[in-house]
Amino acid sequence: MELDDVLIIGSxxxxxxxxxxxxxxxNVRILTKSTVTEANSYLAQGGIAAAIGIHDDPSKHFSDTLEAGRFHNDNESVRQIVNEAPFLINDISMKGNIFDxxxxxxxxxxxxxxxxEKRIVHSGGDATGKNVIELLISKLTENVKIEENVFVYELLLNREQNRCIGVKAKHQDGTIQLFYGKYVILATGGCGQLYSFTSSAETVTGDGIAMAYLAGAEIVDMEFIQFHPTLLYIDGETRGLISEAVRGEGAILVTSDGTPIMDGVHPFKDLAPRHIVSQTIFDYLQNGHEIFLDIKAVKNFEKRFPSITAICRENGLNVSEGKIPVAPGSHFLMGGIRTDLVGRTSINGLFAIGETACTGLHGANRLASNSLLEGLYQGKKLSELINLSSDKPLFPEWPFSIKQIPERKAxxxxxxxxxxxxxKRVGIVRSKMLLEKQRNWLNQFTIPEVNELDSYSTQDITTIFMxxxxxxxxxxxIGRTESRGGHFRSDYPYEDNENWCKKIIIHKQKREVANENELIEATLTT
Incomplete structure (x- = not known):
């Protein structure tokens, strides 16, 4: 039976x-639900963090990552990734001269x-993600096949081995196809599209995490959602990301009358950790104020930030006026499928890398520009594992395709x-009342069993996953009764440092709240 050595979901x-x-x-096969370039990585305006400056050191990068993550991070994960960062930058530079x-x-x-410290490496000013992705695509060889517009919705398991052996997917015409692989890798990104205000691509709906959960994998830290402080905000809608690098070049957040809003809030002012800036903007918006990014201090703005300038122009905004209206929106998931640094999950043969995985690097709040770094690190390290492995799992004689099944509505x-x-209820500011209201609302809708998904349309499966x-x-x-990083509860507004190491691990039918010395189990209603 023919099968791929490596089956990658996501691009x-x-x-x-x-x-x-x-x-x-x-033999490598990449399956992506849209086109190969329609991913959050391609949209990334920021850069890649690496301690390569003359006054910088990985130990400083390590400390900054822990501080931003409110010490919820896995220290060893942070140490290994930040120590590798300078080498990853040099490796990309050797593949193509793309960095500024x-x-x-x-x-x-x-x-x-x-x-x-100044440690963010950029490409094309504010087009780092685009340029890195295009460089990597150019380096793919003939052993890599890419199939676009293929919607993967189920993991195939050999239960006897607790092993993932492939995936089930739908084509645009509704045909169901089965793909098999010795190594199955989920690289489907986060879940930004669960929120009305978001910087995420339309495809980012949490598919990989949902599939892993339904297959029985461990999911962790899902309460930690990073809300980026500055999305372009026009007529009550967010229209695109305004990179944090703009504030790094001297822009400040102001009210309509020009009053700076971050003075006295944090020692770093406008460059405070993202959750602090987002919560501050949120408070002003709730009180009826408009918030703007004052860019007058940024020299040669249009040259330094051509992509952002283009987004503003597309939405009828002239950056020469010096002010960009902004609001916070969902940007990054710190949690996800629980993995080690290489991407191993709790299911044999199933790996997760990038934003869909949780290695512990980001803790409760991601440090800016650590995400592309993590993706480059995990991709390289997992390739080293696979290149050296001679693993030969057993595969049952299963079919490769299934006839179209009459659709039913959910x-x-x-x-x-x-x-x-x-x-509104699980966003920037949360409370027990709002969270329980949302849980009760969600409980109206029955999540079908995984073996029932074949009969639903891709649109309905997307909604089921959401x-x-x-x-x-x-x-x-609801389970985290404190405020930490991207998780802020108005009824528990302070960090509970006695339980700072607590992680909420969810797998099918159970929720485990794990401390260093105890394990509490509870039923998860879904």
Whole structure:
């Protein structure tokens, strides 16, 4: 029976780094639900954090990552990734001269929020993700096949071995196809589209995490959602990301009359950690104020930030006026499928890398520009594991395709309603009352069993997955009775440092709240 050595679901930086680093004797297949470039990685305006400056050191990067993550991080994960960062930057540079440099040929290093040094490497000013993705695509060899517009919705398991052996997917015409792989890698990104205000691509709906949960994998830290402080905000809608690098170049947040809003809030002012800036903006918006990014201090703004300038122009905003209206929106998931640094999950043969995975690097709040770094790291390290492995799992004689099945409709909410209610009840500011209200609302909708998904349309399966992820976030947020990083509760506004190491681990039918010395189990209603 023919099968792939490596089956990758998703096409972001982690997925493409993995594919580009695998040996040519490996048969590699990439399945993506849209096109290969429609991913959050491609949209990334920021850069890649690496301690390569003359006054910088990985130990400083380590400390900044822990501080931003409110010490919920896995220290060993942080240490290994930040120590590897300079080597990853050099590796990408050797593949293609894409990073911005000064006249002397040294990397131009930018500053972003919660960093103590200039250590952000950029490409094309504010087009780092696009340029890195295009470089990695150009390095793919003939052993890598890419199939676009394929919607993967179920993991195939060999229960006797507790092993993932493939996936089930739908094509645009409704045909169901089964794909098998010795290594199955989920690289499907986060779940930003669960919120009405978001910087995420339309495809980012938590599919990989939902599939892993339904297969029995451990999911962790789902309460920690990072809300980026500055999305372009026009006519009550967010229209795109305004990179934190703009504030790193001197822009400040002001009210309509020009009053700075971050003075006295945090020592780093406008470059405070993202959760602090987002909560501050949220408070002003709730009290009827408009908030703007004053960019007058940024020299040569249009040249330095061409992508942002284009987004503003597309929405009728002239950056020469010096002010950009902004609001916070969902940007990054710190939690996800529980993995080690290489991407191993609690299911044999199943790996998760990039934003869909939780290695412990980000803790309760991601340090700016650590996400592309993590994707590059995991993709490279997993490729090294696979290249050296001679693992030969047993595969049953299963079919490769299934005839079209008559579709049935599920009782599901409208996606826009999910997004609006998640923003209002499980968003930047949470409380027991709002969270329980959201849980009760979600409980109206029955999540079908995984073996029932074949008969639903891709749109309905997407909505089912969004409801499931909304459950996981809401349940985790109810379980964390403190405020930490991206999780802020108005009824528990302070950090509970006696339980700072607590992690909420969810797998099918159970929720485990794990401390260093105890394990508490509870039933998860989904």
């Amino acid at each position: 972001g930086v982690a997925a493409l780094q993995l594919a580009a680093c695998l040996n040519r004797d490996k 440099k000064d006249q002397g040929g040294d990397f131009l290093l930018g500053m972003e929020g919660a960093h103590s 009782f599901l909410p409208d996606i826009n309603v999910i997004q609006d209610l998640m923003m 409801c499931l992820i909304a459950h996981l976030i809401t349940e985790s947020a």
